[in-house]
Structure formats: structure tokens, C-alpha cells
């Protein structure tokens with residue numbers, strides 16, 4: 001069965017050597033010294049490996065069961081959830097005014113990676129609650145915040161997000177759920193939502209559903225969508241639980257992975273709901289939750305690849321098959337371990353260089369959010385808005401690809417369930433679909449984010465790459481291994497942007513047919529930038545006489561691999577983009 005050891009040292013490297021979070025002048029960061037962050041990460045690592053990870057397979061095998069309108073979560077989930085709550089893990093980066101610990105988002109992200117690697121399905125109960133907490137925190141009235149947030153911070157009550165309906169997934173303008181205004185200012189919500197993660201379960205006293213619906217008589221389409229708070233149990237003035245609301249679970253879905261999370265059909269039958277934010281501006285409020293969820297899903301992608309990789313390395317060192325072509329490396333044994341073979345190493349290096357690059361990218365994204373939320377840095381907000389579809393789309397595609405690659409290291413043993421490797425691939429697969437399928441992330445990136453605010457944010461990104469290269473050039477070996485490939489890849493990305501500008505106006509298909517390649521290209525450039533930063537940080541540490549030479553040398557070697565073997569993919573993506581839409585759109589629908 002798989003195991004999980006939290007990569008505390010790698011995380012510390014990103015936090016302190018690369019992002020240098022301690023030196024950042026951001027309100028609320030005073031305590032972010034390496035001693036402090038390592039103590040938190042060590043503890044989070046312990047609960048992840050010892051409590052959550054052993055339940056991963058249990059959740060996969062047992063799944064959730066619906067009995068008499070109640071969903072039973074797998075054996076042990078309830079107790080583990082209690083431990084999470086008691087340890088304060090659900091409140092880590094929440095507002096102290098509502099019982100949170102007020103830590104930066106980047107710490108929540110680091111801890112989140114561990115918990116998702118250990119048990120993705122389990123962590124979703126808390127993850128969705130956090131998203132709903134953020135939406136209420138950003139858009140709720142003082143009364144709503146006081147009523148719901150403290151219990152959601154502690155996860156005594158969990159949260160959900162309800163967008164999808166049977167006929168309406170990506171195109172939310174088609175939504176049919178109705179909201180009828182009542183004399184007391186509340187609404188009666190009626191309709192059906194499907195695929196609602198953590199929609200019903202037995203781990204919390206109440207569930208706070210955030211539900212999108214249309215107020216009767218409002219504008220047509222997406223402009224008429226509003227967001228409502230719909231509690232499973234109504235909440236009395238004194239905060240105690242009142243009557244059962246008109247919301248029930250119709251069924252739970254059988255699915256490919258994340259069996260430990262209940263994916264529910266939710267029926268709203270004149271359920272009492274309370275407007276969150278402004279009438280008809282529901283998408284704005286829901287986007288607070290969705291943007292956070294997209295980053296969380298991007299994290300799920302690489303976190304599954306991370307745990308799959310960790311296990312594949314153990315297996316590759318244990319399993320004896322064949323001999324190294326350059327001479328036996330385990331002459332006393334019947335064969336050499338798999339890890340001697342260049343193709344196994346290629347596979348493992350692909351996984352390792354992606355996982356560590358994606359971790360740095362995600363932490364950087366979280367850091368941008370902290371700089372905006374706590375420091376009012378608008379440029380940081382612009383950048384993270386641009387990069388969110390890249391983090392979500394690129395990292396979940398690659399996360400799945402590398403979870404499958406890790407399975408491959410096991411040969412046939414990766415395909416059978418006994419070794420637990422197929423679960424990582426099955427669980428990772430959903431991340432490419434929910435929170436806006438990846439094709440739609442690419443559409444968002446090219447159709448909206450590139451041109452946002454007159455293209456200011458993408459220009460800021462290119463400037464950032466350019467200044468990094470300028471400021472750090474001068475060491476021949478480093479320039480050649482890191483900066484030159486980064487410069488070339490960034491040039492490819494700019495050329496693609498130029499192609500869209502010159503051709504997309506004439507025919508939007510030319511832009512959209514290349515959008516998926518652009519998203520991947522952008523992802524590679526971001527990871528290239530991260531590796532250039534990590535390479536530099538590792539070199540600096542070695543020059544400064546760091547005691548753990550092997551750790552930093554490994555970082556440099558892994559970075560060199562990414563630059564040499566992964567980053568050149570930008571050239572292929574550019575060629576595809578510049579071939580335009582003609583070959584993509586050539587066939588009549590009837591000829592497919």
C-alpha cells in the first residue's frame with residue numbers, strides 16, 4: 001500500500017530560500033520565521049501521514065453510502081474530521097475575528113498540499129467549507145458573517161457550492177433554479193443541482209449551501225443569476241439550530257475516483273435562502289469561491305502527482321528487474337533495481353521536476369494573494385487573476401499525466417488495485433474537469449485574461465521574467481542552463497500572444513483553436529521561471545556554505561532537467577498555435 005511522507009524540507013526551501021517570505025513586508029507576517037513554519041509543517045505532515053493517508057484507500061474502497069436521506073462517510077472519516085477540527089487545522093488562515101488563526105494563505109496552501117496528497121477526497125469537505133467561508137467573508141452582511149463564519153471556521157458546519165444543473169454546466173446562463181422573494185426579505189429556492197461535492201454527509205451539525213439561482217422577474221441569462229445562503233438547518237437568532245430546511249439529497253453519484261467524497265444530487269423545494277451580496281450579481285460573489293477553488297484544484301493536480309511520485313521512487317529502488325546497460329549495479333543480487341534504467345529515470349525526472357516546479361508556482365500564487373489581501377498590492381492581484389487558469393488547467397493536466405507516469409513505473413503492479421497507484425490517477429482525473437473544465441480555463445485565459453485591463457497583467461508578467469533574467473545574468477554556467485532556455489521559452493510565449501493579436505480579431509477561431517496550447521505554454525514558462533529562481537536560490541545557498549550540499553545540488557540538477565527536457569515544449573506549442581484554426585475547423589460536423 002502507498003505511504004506518504006510530507007516534503008517539509010522542499011516546502012521550507014520554497015518559502016524561505018526562493019520566495020523569502022520572512023523578508024516580505026506584509027501585514028500579519030511577523031511570525032513567519034523558518035522555525036515557526038517548520039513547526040507547523042512538521043505537525044501538519046504528521047496528521048497527514050498518520051491519520052489522513054491511511055484512510056485514503058478506505059475511502060476509495062468503501063465510498064459514501066446514502067441511507068434514508070443521510071450520507072454515511074467511510075469508516076474513520078468522522079473521527080479524523082474531529083481530529084482536524086480539534087487541531088485547529090480548518091481555521092489556519094481564517095480571520096481571527098471569527099475564530100481563525102490569521103495565518104497567511106501561503107501557509108494554508110502548504111498544509112493543504114500535504115492533506116490533499118494524503119487524502120484528496122477527505123480534504124474536499126474542508127476545502128469547500130473554506131471556499132464558502134471566503135465568499136461569505138467577502139460578500140456577506142455583518143449579521144451573516146457573525147451567524148455563519150465562526151462555525152464554518154471550526155468546521156462544525158461545512159459548506160458547499162451549487163452551480164451545476166443537469167442541463168447547465170459550463171453555460172451557467174441556462175440555469176433554471178428559481179428564487180421567489182418573500183415578505184421577510186428571504187427567498188424560497190426551488191430547483192435541482194447535480195454533482196454537488198460534500199452536498200450531504202455525517203461529519204457536521206449543519207451544511208451551509210451556497211446556491212446560484214435566478215430571482216423571478218430578473219434579467220435573462222447569466223446577468224440574472226444571484227447567490228443565496230441556504231442552510232440545511234435554519235439558524236435561530238441565538239445561533240442554535242432550528243427547523244430542517246427544504247433541501248434534501250436525491251442520490252449520490254457513482255464515479256471514477258474521489259469515492260470518499262459524496263457527490264450529490266441536491267433538491268431544493270422552496271428552501272429558505274438568504275441573498276449573499278447583491279441581487280443579480282451572484283457570479284461576482286461566487287467567483288470569490290470559484291477563484292479560490294480553482295487554485296485549490298490546481299493544487300490537487302500536482303499534490304496527487306507528488307504522492308504518486310514519492311511511491312514510484314520507493315518502488316523503483318526496491319524492484320529488481322534487468323541490469324544496468326553500463327554494468328551491474330547490484331552484482332550480489334539477481335538483478336538491478338529499476339532506478340538504474342535511463343527510461344525509468346527519465347520518467348521519474350519528468351515527475352520530480354514537474355512536482356517541485358508546480359509547488360513553487362502554487363506557493364508563489366498564494367503569496368501573490370497574501371500580498372494583495374493583506375498588503376493591498378493591486379499588481380499582485382492582477383497577476384494572480386491572469387495566472388489562475390494556468391495554475392488550474394496546466395497543473396491538473398500534468399498532475400494526471402504524472403500520476404499515470406508513476407503508475408507506469410510499477411508496470412502491471414501499477415494497474416492492479418493492490419498497490420494503490422491507480423487511485424492516484426483516478427482521483428487526479430476529476431481535477432481536469434471540475435471548477436471549469438480545462439478547455440474552459442484555456443478559453444478564460446486567451447479570451448479574457450490576456451486582454452484584461454488593456455493587457456497590463458500579461459505585460460507585467462513578461463517584464464517580471466525579463467527583469468529576473470537581467471538581474472541574475474553573469475554566471476556562464478547558470479545563464480546557459482537556466483536563463484537562456486527561459487528567455488527562449490518566454491519569447492515563444494510572446495510570439496503566440498502576438499499571433500493571437502494579429503489573427504484573433506479577424507477570426508476568433510484562430511485564437512481559440514490555439515488556446516489550449518497557449519495555456520500549456522504559459523504553464524511551462526511559469527515553471528521555467530520557478531526553476532530559474534530555485535536554481536539561483538540553490539546556488540546562493542551553496543555559495544553561502546549551506547551544510548546540506550546534496551539537497552541544493554539536487555535542486556540544481558532537477559532544474560537543469562526541466563529546462564533541457566520540458567521547457568522546449570513551448571516550441572511545439574507555438575508551432576501548433578501558428579498553424580491557426582484552418583486544420584482544426586476543416587471538417588463538417590457530419591464528417592467526424
Ligand SMILES: Cc1cc2nc3c(=O)[nH]c(=O)nc-3n(C[C@H](O)[C@H](O)[C@H](O)COP(=O)(O)OP(=O)(O)OC[C@H]3O[C@@H](n4cnc5c(N)ncnc54)[C@H](O)[C@@H]3O)c2cc1C
Pocket residue numbers: 161162163164168169170171194195196197198255263430433434435436437438439440443
Ligand atoms: C465529481 C464531481 C464533483 C463536482 N463538484 C461540483 C460542485 O461541488 N459544485 C458544482 O456546482 N459543480 C460540481 N461539479 C460539476 C463540474 O464543475 C462540471 O461537470 C463542469 O463544470 C463541466 O460542466 P458539464 O459537466 O456540464 O460539462 P459541459 O459544460 O457540458 O462541457 C462539456 C465539455 O465541453 C467543453 N466546453 C463547454 N463549453 C465550451 C466552450 N464555450 N468552449 C470550449 N469548450 C467548451 C468543456 O470544456 C467540457 O470539456 C462536479 C463534477 C464532478 C464530476
